[in-house]
Amino acid sequence: MNDKNISKKIIYWYDNNRRFLPWRKKVSKKQKEYFTLVSEFMLQQTQVKTVIPYFINFIKTIPNLKTLSRVKNETLMRSWEGLGYYSRAKNLKKTAIKIIKDHNGRLPKSIDELKNLPGIGDYTSKAIMAIAFNKKIIPLDGNVERILKRVFYLRKEDEISKEYLNSKIHFFGSSSRASDYAQAIMEIGALVCKPNNPLCIKCPISFNCISFKKNDFTIKTKIKFNKTKYFEAQIYQDNDKYLLIRNNKFNFLKNMPIFPMNEVEKKKYKYSNNKKINIKLSNMDMKIILNKVYKLPNIKNKILLNRTQTKSIILPSFTKKIFSSISKI
Numbered sequence: 001m002n003d004k005n006i007s008k009k010i011i012y013w014y015d016n017n018r019r020f021l022p023w024r025k026k027v028s029k030k031q032k033e034y035f036t037l038v039s040e041f042m043l044q045q046t047q048v049k050t051v052i053p054y055f056i057n058f059i060k061t062i063p064n065l066k067t068l069s070r071v072k073n074e075t076l077m078r079s080w081e082g083l084g085y086y087s088r089a090k091n092l093k094k095t096a097i098k099i100i101k102d103h104n105g106r107l108p109k110s111i112d113e114l115k116n117l118p119g120i121g122d123y124t125s126k127a128i129m130a131i132a133f134n135k136k137i138i139p140l141d142g143n144v145e146r147i148l149k150r151v152f153y154l155r156k157e158d159e160i161s162k163e164y165l166n167s168k169i170h171f172f173g174s175s176s177r178a179s180d181y182a183q184a185i186m187e188i189g190a191l192v193c194k195p196n197n198p199l200c201i202k203c204p205i206s207f208n209c210i211s212f213k214k215n216d217f218t219i220k221t222k223i224k225f226n227k228t229k230y231f232e233a234q235i236y237q238d239n240d241k242y243l244l245i246r247n248n249k250f251n252f253l254k255n256m257p258i259f260p261m262n263e264v265e266k267k268k269y270k271y272s273n274n275k276k277i278n279i280k281l282s283n284m285d286m287k288i289i290l291n292k293v294y295k296l297p298n299i300k301n302k303i304l305l306n307r308t309q310t311k312s313i314i315l316p317s318f319t320k321k322i323f324s325s326i327s328k329i
């Protein structure tokens with residue numbers, strides 16, 4: 001089957017099966033750029049299902065790029081609260097400010113210029129070029145990767161590198177409806193070529209798929225090792241109030257309120273008799289000793305909160321998890 005037939009089949013499938021997603025709503029070109037920018041930032045590290053309500057709420061509060069460039073940080077964080085990876089929200093605002101200042105309020109139309117904006121890397125710049133500007137580019141997200149691995153039955157370690165997969169992307173050919181086409185391929189990955197139990201019977205490219213012919217759908221993935229690190233958190237309590245500080249010490253959760261803590265040796269963690277909890281961040285397994293202290297230290301910039309007040313301030317789920325463990329100490 002030639003490229004043209006593959007793209008026809010994929011577009012036909014998309015027209016009949018696509019999900020309604022709020023960022024796919026028909027809007028003006030300018031608004032489409034904004035919707036794409038916001039949704040692509042939110043979709044970095046987060047699944048579509050989770051992003052939908054956040055996107056709807058975000059657009060209600062911050063309806064366009066100009067508003068985003070001027071929004072108060074408090075409102076921005078409120079609109080992002082619960083999505084995690086808060087640096088994305090901060091970068092999104094910085095990007096909006098830069099677009100207003102340097103690009104006349106419109107997203108730049110080249111990969112290089114897009115990559116110069118805060119929080120936009122190779123994948124996001126390609127996704128914006130394809131989705132917002134209808135350029136014939138297919139960004140390699142996890143869904144597209146999975147389809148390629150199965151279509152070509154890629155098994156060897158050197159065949160699952162980004163470079164190799166990108167070299168195989170020509171399989172899909174192209175379509176003049178480039179924006180829909182890129183989304184169609186990602187959508188097939190999400191709805192049909194699922195990680196477990198792919199629905200090949202509904203797949204428009206099953207005819208070209210080696211995994212389908214072999215009836216073997218296992219996926220080779222690179223093994224990712226999370227680092228385990230050990231910490232001791234100080235739970236300072238004064239009556240019903242607990243002490244938090246803004247984090248300017250660790251590279252994760254920068255400037256967010258956290259309990260004061262230090263990294264410690266594994267040995268200290270192992271022999272401590274205090275309560276311990278585990279928290280997973282994207283690239284780190286944290287093992288934390290919770291050390292309760294009843295005398296408040298004399299430190300600057302302290303934030304004192306009781307449990308009720310924790311609901312009125314933006315806290316990362318990391319800090320909320322520790323809060324919920326405290327009652328059991």
Ligand code: SF4
Pocket residue numbers: 147150151192193194198199200203204205206207209210211212217
């Ligand atoms: S035929 Fe099956 S395994 Fe192959 S791409 Fe389609 S859904 Fe995936």
